[in-house]
Amino acid sequence: MTSQQRVLDILVEAVDTLTDDFDLIEFLHRLSLRCVELLDVDAVGLMIVDQHDELQLIAASDEKTHLLELFALQHAQGPCVRCYHSGQAQLNISLTTSAATAGFGPFAARARKAGFTTTHALPMKLRHQVVGAVNLFSTKINRLSASDIQIGQALADLATIAILQQRTIEHSHTEKAQLQSALSSRVVIEQAKGILSERQGLGLDETFDSMRAYARPRHLRLTELAQQVIDNTFEGNIAPAEIPERP
Template sequence: MMTNQQRVLEILVEAVDTLTEDFDLIEFLHRLSIRCVELLGIDAVGLMIVDQHDELQLIAASDEKTHLLELFALQHAQGPCVRCYHSGQAQLNISLTSSAATVGFGPFAARARKAGFTVTHALPMKLRNQTIGAVNLFGTRMRRLNDSDIQIGQALADVATIAILQQRTIEQIHTEKAQLQGALSSRVVIEQAKGILAERQSLSLDETFDVMRAYARPRHLRLTELAKQIIDNTFDGDIAPAESPDQP
């Protein structure tokens, strides 16, 4: 029979093996939440991460009941998961039936009890000093997490953190590549327009670029748009070099 330690190792290897460029982040995090339930003896899991505006958002939950509970936490900005994210510290073994333990998030605790949960924990999703979210764990019976459980839970939270940061890096690279390609394409269009305008106005290419810039800037017109109009022969303005002061 496979030991718990062997199962943990198997799940971590499974997680790492899926961290490829084309992996499905949402499916990956949902599967990881199911693995938390399996390994930690808890009943439900929710994962929250911050978006580009530094606002917490729910990204995965092990079931619909937990999904709704986590949305409640976000709407009211309360609960161990929210507190864990802001503090960067784990929130462990919180009895949802204790008014002392749930000070500051009574409505969330009441909602969680109504959903059938009696205990909750939250683990930070962080890499070095960067916290990007938190993992919320729920149980229907009062069972404390021991040191081994906490280490396993944090390891899974760390894997989720790495997956999310990797996905963001990939998306950023793709965005930067798209921006670079757009800049290169724009430059080609501008060079074509310079050639056309230089021939029409009997100007050098440098002079042509200067007059294009001089025309576009005060009109808040992008050079690429002006160049497309010149190429398409839809430009109906007047581009001409400024007269030299010593001209008669």
Template sequence: MTTQQRLLDILVEAVDTLTDDFDVIDFLHRLSTRCVELLDVQATGIMIVDEHDELQLIAASDETTRLLELFALQHDQGPCVRCYRSGQAQLNIDLTSRTATLGFGPFAAQARTAGFTVTHALPMKLRHQVIGAVNLFDTRPGLLSDSDLQIGQAVADVATIALLQQRTLETSHLEKAQLQAALTSRVIIEQAKGILSERYGLSLDASFDTMRTYARPRKMRLTELARQVIDNTFDGTFEPTGTDTP
């Protein structure tokens, strides 16, 4: 399979994130393996930030890399962490060089133990918003080529857009669910108003005020009280606010 075909596959997979049953874990795991296929590297790890603005390991091309990335998070160090915080790519880091690994020596030692000699980190960034980083590892010394850098950053950008789009959809779905819940609650309250209006000879406004007067000091939700009225499970006593006819 050509590089162009693999890139096309990644774009198609990214489009799939627009569906309701999108699996972010599966998508990013496939992306990590795609990076190994596309780029001249041996392993890939992907970290993204959670709702608390804390980096979390979300995918890795293999178990060794997964454990190495967890080590980086536990020690709050490494190129991926630095890349996320700075928003800038960390390239051609020689894991055997004390100077190059200044600030994350323990991570470098752990990476060398895993067999890696060089690493790179690419930001998952859209404009000024950084949501994570892609970490690339190689067992051979050498520089990341310009073409591999362009492809790697393109993959990171596609993943970023896909994830941000998914978060937008999830937020939209949540807002819609909240709106639907509010609409459903309103229907229930209207039904309860009608029952109280018939029972006590009140107008609908007076029925609503009666429910509010009962619920507020008891810290009850109006919807909860309305359901009790509809289900005939209300065991309290209403004090109608008026006797006007509906």
């Protein structure tokens, strides 16, 4: 099988996996393994930014990379961190020269100790939104070719799409849950209004105003008050006198 065919097969595999119920962690782990396979590197780690705008390791091709990425993140150093903040690829960094690793602190020494001599970082971004970076490590001194950089960036873009899709799905589910909760709350309130309206001989608007006037100073949610009325556990007195004057 040619390398071009293998790249196409992996891209098709990745796209087929991007369904609304896919496992994001498994997908990103598989993508890190595919990077190792296609790019002639020995290890890969993916870091994404969390809700606090801090980079976190989310997937790695092996435990050695895992430990290295955690170290780089802990000290806010290394090409992956620099790549995320700049949004630009960091390529062909020799870990054996002090000039190439200037500003990385102890990162280079820790990487060499793990057996790596060259590293690269590719941004995970969509247009101007950067969500993380892909770190590539090699145990031999090598340079990524132009085609390797294109393939690596394509895989990084796939990871970005997967992450953003997952966030969109989660946001959508949250919105739907919030809407459903609001609708359910409204049903409970309407039921309580009907009970109180019949009990006190008030119109529905007046009953709702009286419920609001009772609940507000007592820091009681309308839904909670309504549920107490429905459950017949409400022990207070919602009287017409509590109804505010309408403008």
